Amino acid sequence: MKLLGFTIAVLSLFFPVSSAFAADVLNTGDTAWMIVATALVMVMTPAGLALFYGGMSRSKNLLNTYAMTFVAYCLGSVIWMMWGYTIAFGPDQAGLVGGLENLFLSGIDVSSLSGTIPTYLFVVFQMTFAGITVALVLGSIVDRMKFSSWIVFTVLWLTVVYSPICHWVWGGGWMSKMGALDFAGGTVVHINAGVAGLVLSLVVGKRIGYGKEAMFPSSISLTALGAALLWFGWFGFNAGSELAADGIAASAFLVTNTSAAMGALAWMFTEWVVKKKPTVLGIASGVVAGLVAITPAAGFVGMSASLIIGLVAGILGFYSVAVFKQKLGYDDSLDAFGVHGMCGVWGALATGIFANPAITEGAKGLVFGNPKQLWIQVISIVGTASYTAIATLIVVYITKFITGGLRVDEENEILGLDNTIHGERAFGID
């Protein structure tokens, strides 16, 4: 028995994230929930985000926004299976990336387990995160980027930016070893996508006429529907990140909805006071701001904290897009940075402030007497943002080289990308 114990101990040193031991038995309840949760997260990208972003882009570019969103999800689906998963979740290499043991999912079969669910299911669940993260980035550059450049950018960015950061936080990399708390993707998804969007929009440049001519959204109704679908899918995103059907998943579900609602109310009232109109776009944006901010905190904080997280997110989101952006003058078309970047940072900090050990044991924030957690969160934010900024910049320049520039030509930009790139129109009317 001693020898067996020793062997297990040695093996577990070699396979720290392996799931080959006794605790791992498939749980049908967990598995059933995670299949549903994965499908919910899928809806967020080609339906939720496509409508949310598409409705905000000008009617001449609506289909191009859809196309970029769809193709981001499709490329994410394929790349993740081929090499993305193994970079993120293969055996840890010095805390930085996963090894290539699971290239093309080799080494995984129908009986493989991750915790209490099949590894195949875990792979697909994580794939939906990769897909939406890269799709979020496109909000910064709609109306002007070449479609070919977007495709090349997506492939490179998922490979060298998303997958490694995912490994750091969830794949057993340095951030998780440091004790950073990110339940469902404040750093991995939102700060990452927001900063990447900002970098991309700065290199691609402003839209022709930005700040001078009126740029009317094609349909706020589509955007509002998109926000509702994002909200719906987000239950899979956050409650699913528990990877089990248990009390923490239920708590994550509850705080996700509460924060989204608070975010919407906060944005609406702030805008009503400052700009005199409670806009529907403001309500829809506030929903997303509240959802973004609760994402890293979902499995760690209680209901009261979610009220504060949503409240601050709604106000912060409004000032980011309606005040700071106007002052700084960059053209982040649909505010990927303003909403996802800024509210993602707030959510990561809020996790360090409000994490309640009564919800997830060991996750203890500032208000429960562990100020060190807030500092760890700051490091995780700075680490993610810095790596994303630099690596995205490199990816952008490689893309520019491969596709011979990033922007459509001036005439096509003025005519609209639906017509000039896709040969279609979004609406039957002119």
Next chain:
Amino acid sequence: MKKIEAIIKPFKLDDVKEALNEIGIQGMTISEVKGYGRQKGHKEIYRGAEYVVDFIPKVKIEIVVEASLADEVVRKIQDAANTGKIGDGKIFVFPVEQAIRVRTGEKGKDAI
């Protein structure tokens, strides 16, 4: 013959049409137009960016009648399209040299 061109608020079109039917006006041509006069445009706000919409949707009515009817038509349009608020529109009257019915070739007042 006179041509009467009236630019009115779109929601007043049915009232004007009915008023003209009452005095036996047989037909009219309308178009959806945009413009501005003393009535200023309105403001729209999207994520804090404020856009002023100068051109407001209006309906333009064109009617050709016998010269003797022109004053009455103008009066009817003015009454029907009036809301008392700024932006009610304008009416213009022009002389018309000739009118021809395409199908039969009838000319002048027989054609209208």
